[in-house]
Each structure stands twice: as C-alpha cells, then as structure tokens.
Amino acid sequence: MTFIDKYPNEAKLVRWHFGVGFIALAIGGLFGLVQALYRTGFFRSALPINATDYYTVLTGHGVLLALVFTTFLICGFFVWAVTRSLGRPLAHQRVAWVGFLSMLVGTVLATLTILNGFAPALPFESADVLYTFYAPLKGHPAFYVGAALLIVGSWVVGAEYFLTYREWRADNPGERIPLQTFMVLATFIMWYLSTLGVAVEVLVFLVPWSLGWISQVDPLLTRTLFWYFGHPVVYFWLLPAYVAWYTILPKLAGGRLLSDPLARVVFVLFVLLSTPVGFHHQYLDPGIADGFKFIAMTNTMMLLLPSFLTAFTVVASLEHGARQRGGGGYFGWLRALPWGEPAFSAMALAGLVFAAGGFSGMINAGMNINYLIHNTLWVPGHFHLTVGTAFGLTMMGVSYWLVPQITGKRLQHKTIAAIQPYIWFVGMTLMSNAMHRGGLAGLPRRTAEPLFRGEGAAPFDPVFGTIAEMQLQIAVGGTLLFVSLALFLVVMAGTWLTQSGVARLSVNGAIPAPLSGPEDSPRILDNLKVWTAIAVLLVVIAYGLPLWSMIADGVLLPGSGPFPV
C-alpha cells in the first residue's frame, strides 16, 4: 500500500507543496541561465535584459530558489515524513492548509513585485532588493508583506507537525520519538528560533519604512536581524537533505542506517549551534565588536562536527547497503551501489558535492581568511554547492522516489531521470570551480558586468587559469545546470500527468529500522525542551549585548532613508 493509498489527504497536501515548489524552481532556474550568460558576456546582446534588469533577474533567482522552492519542498517533504513515521494522519488538516495558503499568497505577492522589474504593468512596484533584501535598498511593501506571509505560513505548517506529534505522544507515552519526526521537530525548533530575527526586521522595520510610516532604519540593526536568520536558514535547507540522507538513502543503497543515536546527536547539535553564528556574515560590518564576531566564528567551526558525523554515518550506511548487495573490498563496494537509480545517484552525488561546499564554507567562517573572499564570486560558488546541490539535487532525488508515492503514478522517462543527476554534477563542478577561482582572483559578486574585458585581467590576478576561461566555464556549467533542471522537470511533468493506474508502482516506500536503534541512546536526546532552552541561552550570549548596543543609541539610529529599487 503506497502513501497515497494510506494517507490520501496528506498526499494531496504534499503534492500541492511540491507543485508550487517546482513552478518556482522552473522560473528561478530560467533566471539563473539568463544571469550566467549575461554576467559572463556570452550571447549578452541576444538576451532580453539590460544591466538594470540583471538585478531583477538576480532577485528573482535568489528569492524563488533559495526562499520559495526550498520552503515549499521542505514543508511538503516534512508532511510526508511526520505522517509516515508517526503512522497517523495529520491532527488538523485545516491548520496545514491555512499555512500552505499563507505561503502561497506571500509567494505570489513577492513574485509580482519582482517581476514588476520587467513588466511595470503588473500590480505593485518593483523590488530589486536581492534575496537578502537589505536596507537601504527598498522594494515595494508588498514584497516584504509577501516574505512575511511565506515565513508565517511555514510557522503554521510547522505547528501542525507539533500538534500531530502531541497527539501521537498522548497515545504513546514513554516511546522514543520516531527518527524522522524527531528530525522534523528539531529542524522546526531551529526554524522558529531563527526566523524571529527576520520577522522583527520585516514587520517592525522594513514594512513601515517601505510604507513611509518611518523615514529611516538603522541598516546595521536590520542587517544583523537579517543575518540572525540568514545563517540558520541554510540549516533549514540542509537538515531536510540530512533527513533524506539518513533515512531514505541507506534504504536505496540496499541497507540500513548505521546509527539512529548519532543522527539524533547531529540534529541536537544543529538546534544548539545554527543560530548564534550569524555574525560570520558580517565580519566586515562596522559597529559589531570583534569579540562577538569571534564567538560567532568559534560556534561556526563547531558546526563542522555534526557534518563530519553525518559524513561518517551516511557513508557507513551506504557501505552496509553495498555489502548487502554483494559488494566487497576496501573501495570495491562502491561499485555495488545503485548508481543507475536516479533517486540514489542524485542524493549520493549531492552529499559528495556538499563535502566540497563544507570545505569552502570553512574558509568563509574563518574571520581573517574571510576577508580574501568577501563579496567575491567565491561566495555564490560556495552556496551553489550547498543549497544549490546539497538541497536542490537531493530534493530532485527525493522527488524521483516520493512523487510516485504521492501521485500513485509510475515514474516516467527513467533513462532521462538516470542521466539528469550526472549532468547536474558536471555542470555544478564546472560552474562552482570557476566561481571559486574567480573569487580568489577578486571578481566581485552581484555585478552585471563581465569585468574581464576593458580594464581586463589587470585588476584580477588569477592564481591559475585566466579570467576569460573562468567566465567560459561558468557559462558552460550554468547551461548544463539549466539543461539538467529542464530534464528533471520533464520527468516530473511526465510522471505527474501520466494516467494513473496504468502500471503497478515499482517503488517500495518502506524504510527499514536502523542497525543501532534509539534504544541505544540516552533518553535526554529526545528532551527537546532542554535543547531549546540551551539554544536560546546560546543566542542570548551571542546576540544579546551586540543587539543591545545597536538599540541603545536609538532603534532607528544611525539611520538611512530608503533607496528605492
């Protein structure tokens, strides 16, 4: 019996989340291709944008992919995870739907303001504020209201996970929380704690400022509130990928998760450490004492630990699966893994790429070495590995496995699906490699200009290769990524639109128990209240005094008027 047969209402909710997410992915991905070609100077005059429009494209790409696609896929995926692991439907369907509708309305509002940059005839004015929407860049108020509705909607959907868990707990006193639900709840505890910052920024400052009710905001304070949220949001993206790698990937490999307790430890560490690190995005901001930047740096370095634990546990689980399939030898077992299965290969390749992204993230985290790459092309090189691939490609793999279960339809175009993850992997390696090298050479991010002609290579000294070659590599890589994305959407559309009941589903949705179960771990791991309290304390330590000092000289001071875009 598949998921849609057992939980038809939840399957519908997941479908709606995934559907909206895929639409955002399609539009955002197209924008990415336009950006890559325009920025590198290839077919530049043939593209229907100019240098000003570039920032509309950039805002759309970032918002639709990093905020909309991610949030919808995560909320939908977690509906499946909670329902499946608790073995019961959601406690209150309506709550979840209200949350979804809030997210959808918010997305539509924000998207309209962004697209207004191309099409002034659309309602509202434009919002070319980039996905970090800093003051003093000011967009139309509808953008900020839309962003707020998206976040609040996710809160409401998240509340439904806790309400369903509460019902389960009443029926199952003393039981260990099923692993997937534990992971979902931990992720959302972190999400609730971290989104407080951006909620205050948007509702208290940016909306009134954009409406003209207040004449200025303190950019440092609003940036700080944004980055209070802006780093943990990457874990909001990463932890669902971890849910997939820990619970689905071992099964696809033919084995079982090595250790449930280790997985719980990892998620607890993320609850504690995700938020009190945001200053590592503000190392060059004046007005924040170096000591607090140093605290953020050490907390960030400690975040390496759960990722290394994950690398060990997931790879060991894959090895177990490979050996179950008959693989042997020190490394020969790798060949026994199902590399031809798109759900497996997408997730495995995503995990491999994430390792590279993690290492470049360490450079970003080191306060002094960060200065070398701050605001350069290195930074998007890094996050295309992490959110772009660790999250994006993983969710593509999850979709190959889950969409048949939530639609009741057999996966179509399997050969296309089999090659798609590899095209993504090659495209991302090319693009990200060149972006990292370009960043080391000093090429800035967030500029519409190719920058390798004219003043030419002289201001940019690459250590290896030439600027022109890097730009070509970015263009080729970006094109391959778009092709891969298109192939993924072809498979999804083909599957979704195919006739149901044409053939028996070939996917097995069962997830085997881990080799080492929750009974092998201390019960305190399941005490989410303790971890939440410690997380709040760490945030107070990391942010209390700096925020106080920013507020003490006047909440709106030193202020900046709006710079409309």
Next chain:
Amino acid sequence: MTDTDEDDDVTRRWLIRALIGLGFGIPIAIEGATLLGMLDSQLFGGGGDDSDGNESDETATPTEPVVAVGDELLPGTAPAETLTDAAVVTGDDGRRFEVTVAVENTGERAYELRLGVVRTADGTRVDGGASTDSLEPGASTALTATYDLPDGETPATLSVVGAESVGTGERITQRTVRFEDVPVRD
C-alpha cells in the same frame, strides 16, 4: 526476459557506465587540474593571467607604447583622448601621480573613458583611477585621476579603457600605455 528486453537492459547498463565514467571523470579532471595549477603557482610561480602578481622577477622588454603630453591614449577609437598632463606631485602627505586627459567624443555613440591601474617602474601595482560619465556625441570633458605612489617609486604604465555604447552592451578598447621621464613637481 526476451532478447529485446535483454538488449535494452545491456544498452541501459552501458549508458549508465558511460555516464558514471564521464560524470565522475570530468569533475575529477577539472578539480585535479585546478589543484595542480594552484600548487604549481604556489611552489614554482607558474600560471595565471599575471603570473608575476605584484612583483616581477623577470626583466621583460617593455612592449607598451610610450605616450607623452599631447599624445592620444587610444588612437584606435573615434573619440579623442588627449593626454594634457602627467606629473608626480610631492608634498607632506606623500607622492601622487596625477594624470589629466581631455576627452572629446567625436564619434557617433555614447562614450566613456576609464583610467585604471598604474604600475610603477618597480612593478608595484597602484589601484585607483577615474572615469568620465557617459559622454554623448559632441560632448567633451577633462578627466583627472590621482594615484598614491609608494615612497621613491615612479609611475611606469597606466591601463586605459574606452567604452563605446553599442545596443545594451559596450564595445571596449583597452590599452596599457607607458610613461617615460615623468616630471616631478612640489
């Protein structure tokens, strides 16, 4: 399983193997080449557009055209960019290299002149520069750029860029010019 099914299966298996080979091989090649290139650069000083970085160990024969006051900096462009002053000015606050160019847009499209990086005779790169606004055809202006020179060093080359608006983009003319015997003023 029929013969056709077996053939399809074999074809698919070979496709997957080829895919895996390419899918891993290309990234390994790209990253490997990057790693080797960076090691080569760090250990043996090779590679890169300006492999010398800021310090040049080689004594290369200068190839840039020499310009003096009254010369055009970009003779290949329609607009005229005439060097009207180039001098090192010394003062209590250090040494500065000041360059002034008279720009007259005698072309048919909007035009911008950008003065970029200076390199000294010792090979030190001095960042800075200046740029005109976009000049409409028939417009003219004077552009001055000032560079803070390290003690005791003299300017040797200047990077110059002319940018002509073409559609939504630009046609770029770039040249590095050389100065000789730059006068020093107090």
